[in-house]
Amino acid sequence: MLSYILRRIVATLPVMAIVALFVFSLLYIAPGDPAVVIAGDQASPEDVERIRQSLGLDRPFLVQFGSWVWRILHGDLGTSIFTNLPVSALIGQRLGPTLSLMMVTLLLTIVVAVPLGVVAAWKAGSLIDRVIMGFAVFGFSLPVFVVGYMLAYVFALELEWLPVQGYTPLAQGFWPWLENLILPAIALGCVYIALIARITRATMLEVLQQDYIRTARAKGLGQGGILFVHALKNAAVPIVTVIGIGIALLIGGAVVTESVFAIPGLGRLTIDAILRRDYPVIQGIVLLFSFVYVLVNLMIDVIYTLVDPRIRY
């Protein structure tokens, strides 16, 4: 197993290199010029050129790419063109809120979606099943920002139970941390809950028709034991796969959710950087997200072996 993990980690290197080249090339050919944005409306073309030179943007593509890769290899993601702060520091500032949001959303999703899917499969065809699947369709259909606004209106403005916006670090207390994340996590989690509930239901339906489930019932095992010990464990591999793939959904959704709830996370940093053409920041974030995604896939592969002992690498 250890050698497999090491092999996979080594295999991420070419993936990351391709991502790096792709991101750098894409930004190089994309329209827009940070020097123009920095120079402002009053600037002369000479001023813009001078800023471009000071940022090194006037150098040939290969020189810029080479110098960027060299810095990356030395652990330096570069400096933001606009804030003049290290990209790693900017990412560090924003990592906490985004990780918190994703963790709470993931937890909420697993706690809500898996039992819902199991119950829907158990009661397949019944009113309960239809209600749950109805909610799933609802969750799929509503955009994150619509859910966000609705939640903020009801729970923050009307009921005044929770704050509208912001983020409080965990170090300042558990409740202040959590109360800022409840609404965003629900908004972000809606589509994810819908997806996993449906997958769980479909997989469970298949498993519940297997012979060993009939045998378990014949042995007189209780419904809970059948569903959660025997059936769910065997249905877990596809569910875990979808949870992993869904991390990408979360990353995309976090961009919108963080804007709606004014959470200072990586999603907002990404949008700000793109709008201003802050190339080093965009490159740093995309590299980070790519790395996280590769890592999550690796984790999923490892989890397979835990939930299904037949899988060995």
Add this chain to the structure above:
Amino acid sequence: MDRRTVLKGLAGAGGLALTGGLSAPALSQGAARTLRFVPQANLANFDPIWGTQYVVRNAAAMVWDTLYGIDSSLQPQRQMVESEEVTDDGTTWTFRLRPGLKFHDGEPVLSKDVVASLSRWAARDPMGLMIKALQQELTAVDDRTFKWVLKQPYPKMLYALAKNNSPCSFIMPERIAQTDPFKQITDYVGSGPMKFAKGEWVPGAKAVFEKFADYVPRQEKASWLAGGKQILVDRVEWVVMPDPATAAAALQNGEVDWWESPIADLVPVLKKNKNISVDIGDPLGNIGSFRMNHLFAPFNDVRARRAVLMALSQEDYMRAIVGDDTALWKPLPGFFTPNTPLYSEAGGEILKGKRDFDAAKKLLAESGYSGQPVTCLVAQDQPITKAQGDVTADLLKKLGMNVDFVATDWGTVGSRRAQKTPPGQGGWNMFHTWHAGADCINPAPYTAIRANGDKAWFGWPSSPGTEKEVTAWFDAKNIDEEKAAVARLNKAALEDVVYAPTGFFLSYTAWRKNVSGITKGPLPFFWGVSKSA
């Protein structure tokens, strides 16, 4: 027990298991001493000379002081300066600083700091560049006296040092001001009434300013950037909110105290809230505009530009920008900010009265327009440009023009509008923007009105008549001469259609009723603002 308490209890129980204990919520009795403010945009950098965005200027006005400050009557007033003298020939200015001025690091403000600061500012500011071109020497005479010797008089000297248009001539310590003006500073020490809390700065999310205890305010009443800048709170927290609906909800919920620029659509909701005050924020407002590229057909022919102006309905543009609130806009048959001393409607007939499409079409045909595509750049991520772009597309189509509508983002417009290549090869024919009214009160900061061809703003208009009157304004000896020059300038610029003004519009600002002392002005002034519990 309400549900929030129950929720807190439940979460607290879970939290205890995870953290081993609860810390107090982030509330303190000092909440009333902290003013939470939602700025118009993100404070992405904090060098007011390097970055000329208004949001940087607004934040910088708290941290760095200026030698002079513009007041609400648009007159320059002494600020850091105690006195000034100018020789009879107008070429030598001698300034003396007020005693007791200190930087945030405790060091005194000296003439050498001023000299370095003015040198850096003069390398980037249009008025500064003019002074620099005339400069013989800028020297520190002693710790509190400095001298600016020019080769010829520059009558607008005090205005240049007082103006609120970006970049302002903020005074920094010499060690910071010696930074290349094209490189960003990293040390934010100033001598203004508030200190910048660099450690708490999260670009894109939060910026914090703390009261500077050693600041020595002037004795006069505060008026815009002039007078006694009394800070009545301990902290000002800027909370960046990219989503207007979130900002509106946060203001209603009491999570923030002051929202600089609520969008017009949300103002009715805010007005209904008994805890919120809403009023016009900046009486100098904004001027909507689109610029035509004077280098390429069809708009290289003044008849084509005039045809567009003849058919243009400013009401359509203004309603698209601010909606049906008629208190928020007015037609603008000229280029200068209404209700300011130099405002003029001379030559404005072309923008008044019923729109004459037949005459406009005839004039367009005379210009030789034969259906070639008109590349119209419209930034969709800026509500003002998007609204104007939609109206322009409709206007051009009604005139029988073939519109190549390029829906893009502001970053791309900013880059593409600098291209002088033909429209089909990466260039453009039109783009939309707007100008702060504060930048359009006279020709000095008004880059958009300049018509000196290659050196002019994007679109590169060439109008010798306009340029002649800009010079006349700079040379004017008194307000009457200034008014006459600007009236002639307005007429010439409209005749040559330097750009197309789409109207004058205002915007609101909104704050909680426990906040007092907010004044109308071209930027948010934090001096004199207090907050009760």
